[in-house]
Amino acid sequence: MRFGLMWPNSPSPNVTSAAVAERNPDVLDVDAHIALARTAESIGVDFVFFADGYTNHGEHNARVGHGEPCISAPVWAPLVMASTEHIGVVTTMHARYLSPVVLARLGANLDVLSGGRWGWNIVPGAKGSEAKLFGLADDVEHDERYAVVAETLAAVRTLWDARGKPVDFKGKYYHLQGVPRGPYPVQQSPLIFNAGVSPAGQEFIATNADYAFFAVVEDLNKVASAVKQLGDRTEAAGRSRLEVNLAGSIGYVLDSSSSAAREKYEWVRESVDMDAARGWAKGFLSGSQTYQQNFGGEFDEAARKIGLAAGSQVLVGTPAEVAEQLIEIHRITGLRGFMWLSLLWDPAEVAQLGEVFPYLEKAGLWEPPATRRWSW
Numbered sequence: 099m100r101f102g103l104m105w106p107n108s109p110s111p112n113v114t115s116a117a118v119a120e121r122n123p124d125v126l127d128v129d130a131h132i133a134l135a136r137t138a139e140s141i142g143v144d145f146v147f148f149a150d151g152y153t154n155h156g157e158h159n160a161r162v163g164h165g166e167p168c169i170s171a172p173v174w175a176p177l178v179m180a181s182t183e184h185i186g187v188v189t190t191m192h193a194r195y196l197s198p199v200v201l202a203r204l205g206a207n208l209d210v211l212s213g214g215r216w217g218w219n220i221v222p223g224a225k226g227s228e229a230k231l232f233g234l235a236d237d238v239e240h241d242e243r244y245a246v247v248a249e250t251l252a253a254v255r256t257l258w259d260a261r262g263k264p265v266d267f268k269g270k271y272y273h274l275q276g277v278p279r280g281p282y283p284v285q286q287s288p289l290i291f292n293a294g295v296s297p298a299g300q301e302f303i304a305t306n307a308d309y310a311f312f313a314v315v316e317d318l319n320k321v322a323s324a325v326k327q328l329g330d331r332t333e334a335a336g337r338s339r340l341e342v343n344l345a346g347s348i349g350y351v352l353d354s355s356s357s358a359a360r361e362k363y364e365w366v367r368e369s370v371d372m373d374a375a376r377g378w379a380k381g382f383l384s385g386s387q388t389y390q391q392n393f394g395g396e397f398d399e400a401a402r403k404i405g406l407a408a409g410s411q412v413l414v415g416t417p418a419e420v421a422e423q424l425i426e427i428h429r430i431t432g433l434r435g436f437m438w439l440s441l442l443w444d445p446a447e448v449a450q451l452g453e454v455f456p457y458l459e460k461a462g463l464w465e466p467p468a469t470r471r472w473s474w
Contacts, residue, residue, distance in 0.1 A: 099428070099464045100435035100474055101455075102145045102188070102311075102345055103138050105178070106443040107171070109163030111149070112349065113441050114374035114405040118366060119163030123444050126167065128177060130444075135181040137445040141452030142466050144474035145186030145217065147291070147311075147437060148175050152195070153227040156377035164374050172204050179212040184472040186215050188291055193250035194223035194243070195232055198272055201250065202257035206283050214284030217309070219291040222247050225381075244298040246271055251290065251306055258283050289474075295324065304331035307342055311437050313410040314346035314427060321346065321431040329432075345435040346427070349407030351414045351442075352450040363414045366441050367406060372398070375405025382409070407439045417450065421457030428463065 104112070109119035123130035138146055148171035160166035171189040178187050189208060191201055209216040222243035223229070229236040238246070249269045256267045257278045267274040289308040294300055303310045310328055314321055329339035351366065353359035379401035383393065393400035393409055403409045411427075413420045427433060440448055458464035467474070 100144045102437040112439045114164045115369040116162035117369035132181045135178040139182045139185040147188045150190040158374040186474045188217035190219040192223035193247045198253035202254040209283040210281045217289035241298040304335040311345040314348045318430045325432045345437040346433045347437040349412035349439040370405045375401040379404040417453035
């Protein structure tokens with residue numbers, strides 16, 4: 099298995115809760131990020147993942163510190179790179195908002211800064227509010243967004259491959275000519291991430307990506323179906339289904355006893371601000387058919403789930419109990435990795451994840467990154 103940690107990019111990125119935001123460290127404190135980076139690497143996490151965006155989730159979300167302020171992925175990721183030696187660092191950068199030339203240059207420099215540990219979560223840029231902020235027309239059809247993503251990635255890889263030679267990239271959306279400046283990536287091809295769940299998104303992942311990630315919802319049969327469908331698409335694209343690792347996004351609350359973990363979880367759950375949760379849920383449900391299928395029904399019930407770990411399951415218990423739950427999810431769904439969503443993200447809380455891994459190692463599902471040369 100491979101494990102990522104969703105990086106805290108705001109006071110309370112995974113819970114619509116002012117109480118949680120107040121309890122977490124200051125998201126603009128450099129020392130807090132350095133301490134968390136060193137903790138993540140020391141406990142055996144394979145990579146950290148910086149989500150990003152340009153507009154807030156809404157008035158109530160901003161009020162409770164959910165997604166606001168939001169640190170910039172390519173700006174803050176170097177802190178993690180400079181504070182660690184081995185862990186992978188993934189940054190989100192939008193295909194629609196930045197030129198392939200800018201994306202290629204940012205990515206190459208991030209890969210060099212990290213010594214070849216950078217990965218790119220390439221996303222289309224689909225929020226109407228962001229399109230307006232950038233002054234773009236909000237009329238690009240869903241599948242065409244992924245056509246833009248695919249061409250953007252091809253253009254960026256052409257620029258990375260230039261190595262001081264002239265390029266002449268001609269596509270439907272871009273025509274790039276010239277000699278791009280170095281540096282060039284340390285890796286031959288930095289790892290590509292995407293969370294697309296639509297047929298167009300899955301086709302892009304099956305053809306181009308190294309990692310896919312999506313929510314681990316309560317109905318594990320739906321997760322298993324998504325895993326199988328993506329594996330089938332990957333094979334149809336001429337790749338081994340193992341070439342795309344699947345990281346299920348999942349929340350956790352750990353403590354030394356079951357009762358203490360449950361008490362902590364209930365405190366977090368009861369602190370969810372429903373006005374903010376409704377705003378977040380509205381955005382999710384209006385923009386994703388998958389979320390409509392997973393959380394259809396009574397709106398406030400769906401909003402409460404989405405307001406807590408974006409609708410992903412939250413594993414609660416001791417390290418041994420959480421490991422047992424992960425093993426069961428792996429058995430039912432076929433997931434080969436997970437993206438941890440920290441509801442409480444101070445380093446002491448995150449450090450408890452390190453106590454889960456030995457149980458997975460004993461079950462033959464995990465080995466320390468150092469013993470596999472930090473491959474992720």
